[in-house]
Amino acid sequence: MKIRWLNCGRGVHSLRAKLTLTNVALLALGIVATTAISLMGMRYYLLDQVDSQLTKMRDSLSGSQLTIRQIDSLSALSFVRDRVVPDAKDQQRSDPDTIYAAVDGRGNAVGILGVDPTEAQTGLARAVGDAAALSRDADPHDVKVHDTPYRVTAVQLSDGTYVLMGTSTEALHNGMGKALKLDFTVGGLLLVLLACVTLFSVRRKMLPLEDMVETSSAIAEGDLTLRVPSSTHPTQEVEQLRLALNSMLHQVESAYRTREHSAAQLRRFVADASHELRTPLSAIRGYLQLYDKGMLNDPDERKRAWERVLAETDRMGRLVDELLTLARLDQQPELRLRNVDLSRLVRDAAEDLRAQQPERPITVGADGALLVRADESGLRKVLGNLVGNVRTHTPADVPVRLELERENGHVRLCVADQGPGLREEDAARVFDRFFRAGGGAGSGLGLAIVQGVVDAHGGEVTVTTAPGEGLRVTVTLPTRGHH
Structure with a gap:
């Protein structure tokens, strides 16, 4: 009965499952690390672009020496349209991509050009809180306006009014989320593909090991003539193991045959020795029985019987000496x-x-x-x-x-x-x-x-x-x- 131990399934304890899990775990770790690094790099690059635009606008307003009254005047209207004031349609949206808001020293939003602050401007002012502290910080901050993420910076005008400038990063976060989902989807498919390829490859590579198990099982059942066959495309380690196992099996078979031959030889030796010793013993016993029964009355007969007893005794002594010599030789004496x-x-x-x-x-x-x-x-x-x-x-x-x-x-x-x-x-x-x-x-x-x-x-x-x-x-x- 042939047994394929490696093919009958041992759960995670089988070598095939361990190799597959190891490969999948390493690839998963690589995918997670690569995804994290790529997303961090993308976030840093895109945020750096947003921050650069906000910083340029802040620096342009900071160097203009404008006041909120000057912004209200018609002479400054075109500048403000280009630099500060958003489109009217954008002002009406609840969460525009870019928000410009003017706040007073108490952090309350004020109107520009006679237009009351929009809900988005009021939300931005409330989210920033301390505009003075923000204006002193060179880097923009992250805030949330109505649950929408923004990067915001501030600049103080010459009359003490603060202008807040915020750019929405919702599109950036949505893009990163989609990229994350795409990476994990592709990564999952790669993990499944790797698991299948690993299982197939390991099974193919382990076929020689399964042959070794089958051969060993057959030998354990008594067939000592079997040897592990060579596979079509063996690996170096498996081929070395096959050759070593075949060599060991040859030695085991030789030792078993030698033992069987020695045992048979010993049994035959004991039987032959018993037979050879029985002949002189029978002759000696026969002459002694004749003497004991008084059947050797003639002196010539007694002399001949005595000579035969001595001859058989000598023969038995020589046989015992030869047996002892062979026994010592079998023990390989020094x-x-x-x-x-x-x-x-x-x-x-x-x-x-x-x-x-x-x-x-x-x-x-x-x-x-x-x-x-x-x-x-x-x-x-x-x-x-x-x-x-x-x-x-x-x-x-x-x-x-x-x-x-x-x-x-x-x-x-x-x-x-x-x-x-x-x-x-x-x-x-x-x-x-x-x-x-x-x-x-x-x-x-x-x-x-x-x-x-x-x-x-x-x-x-x-x-x-x-x-x-x-x-x-x-x-x-x-x-x-x-x-």
């Missing part, structure tokens, strides 16, 4: 490395074989001294088992050759006989424990011990054989030892 003359060990093994089988032709190719960094007792055991294998499984008149040579930092030891040889299927199992080709003599542990000792030294052992062509065992060892 070798006692020192310089060993391998040529001398080869010659000693050949002499032992001559003493045991004088009629066997033996050829030794190990002249001079050849030093290797190795455990001497282990090498003696290797040579003893190889020679013993020849002695046990070949006729006594079959020639055997022991060769020793150095090559590229390694030493090659060959023990070859001209015996009957092995079939291909038997040669493939020759290093298995308790394997005996054709059910021959021996415990079947000799070559297994040879392989264990050679592996402990960091070397290699191989077998070359064929039916009727003899058996050639080649041991390759490093000259500097194995750490």
